[in-house]
Amino acid sequence: MRFTRILTVAVAAAAATTLVACSGGDDVNDAAANTDAGEQKVIEMPDQPGSVEGYVGAADDAELVTCDPQGSALEVEGTVTNPESDDQDYRVYISAMEGGETMGIVQVDVSNVATGETAEWSTEMALTGDDLECVLRVERF
Incomplete structure (x- = not known):
């Protein structure tokens, strides 16, 4: 018992x-x-991943260009390229990782990317550290 x-x-x-x-x-x-x-931790994510009806995972559409600590911030830049036949909106979630732990997540929205075009995006997080890595989750809708 x-x-x-x-x-x-x-x-x-x-x-x-x-x-x-x-x-x-x-x-x-x-x-x-x-x-x-x-x-x-830095958490600037106003929308839950997968919250847009009809979204498609689009990691192949995105490229991470920079994930670089600069002074008191982690600067992150990248691009999205639209392979579809219609204009697309993108939502990019950038996770700053350190040793397997998520130190921050920031959301960047990129609107109206024309067919075949590439759009740049950038953000920064108030994080410091030499071992930070960036991981992307990308949605297209």
């Missing part, structure tokens, strides 16, 4: 953790705000 009670408590704790992890984006921003100043 004691084992059953322990198992029940463990399952309830796991369920509560899952619910907290799956809750809205405000919790992510609150968690970032509550970290030590030296460990503060």
Whole structure:
């Protein structure tokens, strides 16, 4: 009976953790705000990935040109090239990674990229570190 009670408590704790992890984006921003100043994460993502109806993953359309720490910021630049027969909008999520940990995520929207054209985008994150790497998630719609 004691084992059953322990198992029940463990399952309830796991369920509560899952619910907290799956809750809205405000919790992510609150968690970032509550970290030590030296460990503060950058999260500037007004839209949830995959939130636009009819989006298509478009990593092949994007190129990362620069992911470079400059002073007190990580400067990131890239391009998107539209291979479709109609104008396209792009949403690029840039994750700054350090040793497998996400240090920041920023969203960049690129609108009305004409057929066959390439558009440049850029952003920066208030992050420093020599080991930061950038990872892109790209959506086309």
